[in-house]
Amino acid sequence: MRSPWLCVPFVAALSSALACDAAVSATTGGQAAPNAGVMAANVQTDVKLDPHDLDLESINYLVKKGKVKDAESLEKYINNPKEKMHSIDLDKDGKLDKIQIVEVKKPNDEIVFELHVFPSGKLKDKEKPAGVLVATLDFVPDKTTGQMVVKATYAPCVVGWETIVYDYVVPIVVQNGVIVVSEGPAFFGWLFAVRPVYVGVIAPVFKVKGKFKGKGKGKW
Numbered sequence: 001m002r003s004p005w006l007c008v009p010f011v012a013a014l015s016s017a018l019a020c021d022a023a024v025s026a027t028t029g030g031q032a033a034p035n036a037g038v039m040a041a042n043v044q045t046d047v048k049l050d051p052h053d054l055d056l057e058s059i060n061y062l063v064k065k066g067k068v069k070d071a072e073s074l075e076k077y078i079n080n081p082k083e084k085m086h087s088i089d090l091d092k093d094g095k096l097d098k099i100q101i102v103e104v105k106k107p108n109d110e111i112v113f114e115l116h117v118f119p120s121g122k123l124k125d126k127e128k129p130a131g132v133l134v135a136t137l138d139f140v141p142d143k144t145t146g147q148m149v150v151k152a153t154y155a156p157c158v159v160g161w162e163t164i165v166y167d168y169v170v171p172i173v174v175q176n177g178v179i180v181v182s183e184g185p186a187f188f189g190w191l192f193a194v195r196p197v198y199v200g201v202i203a204p205v206f207k208v209k210g211k212f213k214g215k216g217k218g219k220w
Helices: 056-064 071-079 186-191
Strands: 040-043 098-105 113-119 134-143 147-152 165-171 174-175 179-181
Touching: 040 134, 056 071, 056 134, 056 147, 071 098, 071 113
Parallel strands: none
Antiparallel strands: 098 113, 113 134, 134 147, 147 165, 174 179
16 A cells, blocks of 8 residues: 655654664553553664665555544554564564554653564564664644644654655644544544553463373373
8 A cells, every 4th residue: 555645855853762773561552551662672783774675655554534433443454464564573583574653651641652663583482573664653633723733654664764754734623621523434533532552462472392291192
């Protein structure tokens, strides 16, 4: 799915929290998390991706056109191999890596979706999964103008990230100081509804040492 938008020059200094070479630990999906969006200290400095590895334009288009209703459905769409939203394989095991959405709420009602990639390879016993930030979706409402700017950008580990941005404007209504999006896709209504902070689930795959032989015929 490719929209006719063009990439426009965009130069911005992202904070170190948005660095692509940092890692995070996965948390419970759909629930508020005290450290949502805060990345751990362990660093991966060798990650370099091509913009074609992640179809950020189409991901942004899904939200704009209301093809998804919430963060969970967006995450499922991105991770569906049939949709071909990305081709990232960090651990080079021939399997598509999983992308986790981590929601971060900022002052002035700004909401950021961080897209973290988790290698699909098996982990050692007791090893925690670590993710690499590859892109963000930024929702910035302005109560004075009655508009919200939606902007999708790559993280610094993506080649050419400084010059690629996909953005558009959505009308909003403010009622008693609360943002209401009554027109357009249902996604934006969900975005500002009273709900838990969204953090997607990434289930690690652990190596199992040895085989368990039970009394039956089967082996585990």
